[in-house]
Amino acid sequence: MTESLKTEPQIKETEERKPLTKKEIAADHPTWCPGCGDFSVLSIYYKLIQKRNIHHEKVTTVAGIGCSSRFPYFVQAHGAHYIHGRALSFASGVSLSRPDLHVFAFGGDGDAYSIGGNHFIHTARKNVKMTYVVMDNFVYGLTKKQTSPTSPIGYKSKTDLWGAFDKPTNPMKLAIAAGATFVARTSHSNPKHLLEMMNLAMDHDGFGYIECLSECTEFYKGAFDASNPRKGGEYPLVPEDHDVTDESAAYELSGEDFPGRFGLFYQVQRPTKNALEARVSDDAKAKFEGKQDWEILQTNFNRMK
Numbered sequence: 001m002t003e004s005l006k007t008e009p010q011i012k013e014t015e016e017r018k019p020l021t022k023k024e025i026a027a028d029h030p031t032w033c034p035g036c037g038d039f040s041v042l043s044i045y046y047k048l049i050q051k052r053n054i055h056h057e058k059v060t061t062v063a064g065i066g067c068s069s070r071f072p073y074f075v076q077a078h079g080a081h082y083i084h085g086r087a088l089s090f091a092s093g094v095s096l097s098r099p100d101l102h103v104f105a106f107g108g109d110g111d112a113y114s115i116g117g118n119h120f121i122h123t124a125r126k127n128v129k130m131t132y133v134v135m136d137n138f139v140y141g142l143t144k145k146q147t148s149p150t151s152p153i154g155y156k157s158k159t160d161l162w163g164a165f166d167k168p169t170n171p172m173k174l175a176i177a178a179g180a181t182f183v184a185r186t187s188h189s190n191p192k193h194l195l196e197m198m199n200l201a202m203d204h205d206g207f208g209y210i211e212c213l214s215e216c217t218e219f220y221k222g223a224f225d226a227s228n229p230r231k232g233g234e235y236p237l238v239p240e241d242h243d244v245t246d247e248s249a250a251y252e253l254s255g256e257d258f259p260g261r262f263g264l265f266y267q268v269q270r271p272t273k274n275a276l277e278a279r280v281s282d283d284a285k286a287k288f289e290g291k292q293d294w295e296i297l298q299t300n301f302n303r304m305k
C-alpha cells in the first residue's frame with residue numbers, strides 16, 4: 001500500500017488525560033440472562049477502552065438488533081442501536097464521515113450473517129475502517145430460539161423442531177472470501193484472548209472482523225463446551241508458523257471441525273474505502289478551488305448536456 005493511502009490513526013491516544021474508569025464508561029446495566037457470554041465481551045470492551053486510553057467523544061458503538069446488539073446502551077459514548085442487519089451500513093457512514101472516531105460495531109450471528117449477510121460481504125470487500133465483533137451463539141437469542149445461519153445440523157429450535165438440516169455458514173470462510181483484510185476468531189470464555197484480538201483489530205487499518213463465540217445460556221447451553229478447557233474441552237490456537245497473509249492457508253484453517261482454531265487467521269493491507277474516498281474528495285476540492293457553488297453546479301449541468 002502506498003504511503004498516501006494510509007488512513008491516519010483514528011485515535012490519538014491522549015497522554016494528558018487519565019484513562020476512564022469502568023464506572024465512567026458503563027452506562028445502563030445489562031439485562032442479559034445470568035451467565036450469558038455477552039457479559040464477558042462487554043467487560044472486555046470496557047477494558048479495551050481503558051487500556052487504550054480512549055475517551056467518550058472518540059469512540060462510537062454501533063449495533064443492529066439482538067441480545068448481543070444491545071451494546072450501545074451500555075457504553076457511555078456515541079452509539080446507535082440501529083436496524084436489524086444494518087449495523088454495518090450505519091457504521092460505514094460514521095467511519096467515512098468521522099475519521100477522528102474509532103468505530104466499533106457489534107452484533108449476533110443472525111444480525112451479521114442472516115439478515116445482514118449482504119452488508120457483511122460488502123463492508124468486508126470495501127474495507128471500511130472499523131472493528132466488527134460478531135457474538136456468535138449459534139441461535140437467535142432475543143426472539144427466543146430460532147435456527148440461525150450458524151446453528152449446527154441437528155440443533156432443535158422453534159423453527160426446526162425436528163433438528164436443523166441446512167448446511168451452516170462458516171463465518172471465517174465467508175469473511176475471507178468476501179475480501180476482509182483482518183479475520184480473527186476468539187471466545188467469550190477466554191477473555192485474555194478476546195482482549196488480545198480486539199486490541200489487534202483496533203490497530204488494523206481497515207475492516208477488522210472478529211468472530212467471537214458467545215454462549216446463550218438460555219437457548220443453547222453448553223454449545224461451546226468443547227472449546228472451553230474449564231468444561232473439559234480444548235482451545236487450540238492458530239499454529240505459530242501460520243502465515244496470516246496466506247489466504248489459502250487461512251481458508252484451510254477455517255475448515256477444521258469444531259472447536260477449530262482461535263487467533264488471527266488472516267491479515268493483509270489494502271487501501272481502505274476511507275482513504276480512497278478521501279482522495280477522490282480532495283481531488284474534487286482542488287479542481288473546484290475558488291469557484292462559487294453556482295459555478296460548480298453550472299459545470300455539472302454542462303457536463304450532462
Ligand SMILES: Cc1ncc(C[n+]2csc(CCOP(=O)(O)OP(=O)(O)O)c2C)c(N)n1
Nearest residue numbers: 065066067068084108109110111140141142
Ligand atoms: C427486520 C427485522 N426482522 C426480524 C426482526 C426480529 N429479530 C430481532 S433480533 C432477531 C435475531 C437475533 O439473533 P442474533 O442476531 O443471532 O442475536 P442474539 O439475540 O442471538 O444475540 C430477529 C429475527 C427484527 N427486529 N427486524
Ligand code: SF4
Nearest residue numbers: 033036067141216217
Ligand atoms: S437469550 Fe441467550 S443471548 Fe439473549 S441474553 Fe439470554 S443467554 Fe444471552
Ligand SMILES: [Mg+2]
Nearest residue numbers: 108109139140
Ligand atoms: Mg445469535
